[in-house]
Amino acid sequence: MRAFIFPGQGSQAVGMGLALSQASAVAREVFQEVDDALGQNLFRLMTEGPADELQLTENAQPAIMANAIATLRVLLKEGGFSLPDKADYVAGHSLGEYSALCAAGAIDLSTTARLLKLRGQAMQAAVPVGEGAMAVFLGLDFAGARAVAEEAAQGEVCQAANDNSNRQVVVSGHKAAIDRAILIAKEKGAKRALPLPVSAPFHCSLMQPAADAMADALAKAAIQSPLVAVYANVIAAPVADPSEIVRLLVEQVTGTVRWRESVAAMADAGVEQFVEFGGKAVGPMVKDITDKARAISIVKMADIEAFAATL
Template sequence: MKLGFLYAGQGSQHVGMGRDLYDQHPLFRDIFDSAPVDFDLKGLCFDGPEEQLGQTQYTQPCMVAFAAGVTALLYEQGIRPDYAAGLSLGEYSALHAAGVLDAKTAIELVAFRGRAMAEAVKDRPCSMAAVLKLDREPLQAACDGASHLGVVEIANYNCPGQLVIGGDAAAVDKACELAKAAGAKRCMPLKVSGPFHTSLMAPAGDALRARFQSVEFRPMAFPVVFNCTGNVLQAGQSIPALLERQVQSSVYLEDSIRRMAELGVEAFVEIGPGKALSGFVKKTVPGIPVYPVETAEDLEAVIAALKGEAV
């Protein structure tokens, strides 16, 4: 059976994430304890405060440490994917799973990325909003109609019926107004600290390009499906260039999930706190099962299911 791993992105973090896995699994504990960060990663994940955990520069290394720990536990059981993808920062976890980056390097890179993203729009009023039940074309028209107020772009193509826009706050508000007039069911403001995956993140892309010059990107043990293309690596493309592009352009997660299904993936494992990606899979390729892993209990259930035992 072909298996696809999907790694969660920012927004699904919560206080308490990973505590039971840390307590019960030494391998997970080792990754958390050795994370190369300048703050108390374990304490922040387990005890908060939630406001700090939600800040980009802290969220990203916490999420990747969690993902690396779960990946190690699945690999210990002989459960490995044929393909992987991740939502935004989750792409770094997918690359770690594929052997491109070791855990410490992946955590260091997303910590740097988080700081660069926070700095890119410092003191600029920005926002993001999830737009429900509106197709891509009318939402793009709404963004175009609001562009006189500033930057507003489609940042995430998550699944059928769920898109995300981001940019300057006034332009996002106007685009939401136009989207609702065009038939959107709801426009929900997101609790994020910046307009991720829009052109306003170009300074972060520049910073990453410089940082990547000192990073070793190893060959992939299996293909990763990339956010900004919705496809595996193509001739003439490079992983550093795609990661630089990813931070400042749209995430095509729906397209990525469809591509993995086309490549023969028969089951997905979602790795990370929350179950948002499981919902995206069910709406995008409803015939393919998806197993979320957030807790120690989830881990046991997934291992049993994928090894053919009774859950």
Template sequence: MKAFVFPGQGSQYCGMGRDLYDSFPVARDLMEQANELLGYRITDVMFSGTEEELRQTNRTQPAIFLHSMAAAALIKSNGSGGAAMAAGHSLGEYSALCFAGAISFADALRIVARRGELMQNAGKENPGTMAAIIGMAEGELEGLLAEASKEGIVQAANFNSPGQIVISGDIPAVKKAVELAPAKGARMAKELVVSGAFHSPLMRPAEAELAKALESVEFRDASIPVCMNAVAKLVTDAAEIRKNLLLQLTSSVLWTQSIETMATAGATEFVEVGPQKVLQGLIKRINRNASLSGVDTAESVQNILS
């Protein structure tokens, strides 16, 4: 059984999507539609923007979403879009829901662009950071966070794979966790280069405005189940989808648990739709028996379609 998975922030790269635009009219038409909807040429940022430009959250999020949806459109246009379920990592959840028909492309793009702006602004209002904790047993994490939380807010942001957890929160608290982690059994602890403490309570300034944005668009029941980050459950109901999207902003991304849920439901083949291979690497560590592939470049599209 096949599942499509869609990447989130951090998968961007300079020149992303350019060969899809140049090689496939379906991708080019979708990208030009996005330029018009956004009121600026996001494709210029994708194709020729610097790494620094692509790291700006308000540009990163629509760029990754658009790349993923262009790749998905190419799969669908060839009748190869037969996934039984889908999931997306953080931002990628919007791509998964759009693919599953729960939200239109135009509405999803507007929400993603607004989400990126709100998260970037929240990062300025409540300065925070994130760090990767590698090789620590989940049982030890609670004690680490409890000790570090004496310096401020800190929580698990992403359960990416067994032994890879990202934490998020106030700068002093995250730095304290990084300092303490080796003595708690971590193989490595490293602060990440990010513009805010994503998936933590420090994103609360974005919550009310994101709720307004989500309420302003129509959600439909998904045509295939989408395993949602905040609950690690397969969801099709439109009202539940809207609620979980808002919850996701300040909640942990339960990626390991989501992949396990999908495998239990019968997924044996995972196709990463969008830039790079980050999710394939994570899934390999979660489920060694899974079949993995990706659709990113024109060459990989041809491989899928052949």
């Protein structure tokens, strides 16, 4: 069995998608459709920068999705493959869940781009710059990181936001609480505890205004049953019902990204290969989560051709 997986924020880089667009008309079509949907030249920003503008959440989120979907569609269309024939599940990390839903046909590409643009804007606007923060702990498991967050909160918000792997957890909340959490984590045995260069505290209760905005937008969006089951971040389990997909996407804005549990559950269900499209972020996490499966990351045309030859 095989799962196709999609990266989250942080995978963006100036130059992304350029070589793929030069090599494939299929990729160019994806980037053009996203540009048309957003009414902006996002592809130029992706390929030429400036980097600080690409890093903005409202640009990074649709850009990462577009790059991932372009990579997948080149494989499927040029290889003559269909998604259900080659993948048993799809999943994505945070915004990557939208990429996964788009890949599985639950949300069309233009709608996905518009939803992610709004999601990025709403998440950035939810908390004034400087009031929130995030930090990554290396060498602490989820239970340990959650205990650190609870101790550091002291009346403020401090939550375990991303359960990425057995050795990597991200916490999110008020900046002062995150600063305390970094110190406590080191005292509790974390090998490293570092602030993340993000502009907002994602996946914690401070994001409730963004969750409300996404609830309104998703209520108006056309959501279909996916071609293959999608593992949802907040329940670490497959979801197929459109109304449930919407509910979980809203909950995801303030909820923990249960990536470790999602990968482990797919491996327990029989997945032996995880294939990441458009980045090298979530694939390597698989190695730290399970020894039942292997993972590869597909970014370049050569990666696509090499993988297609194995199908």
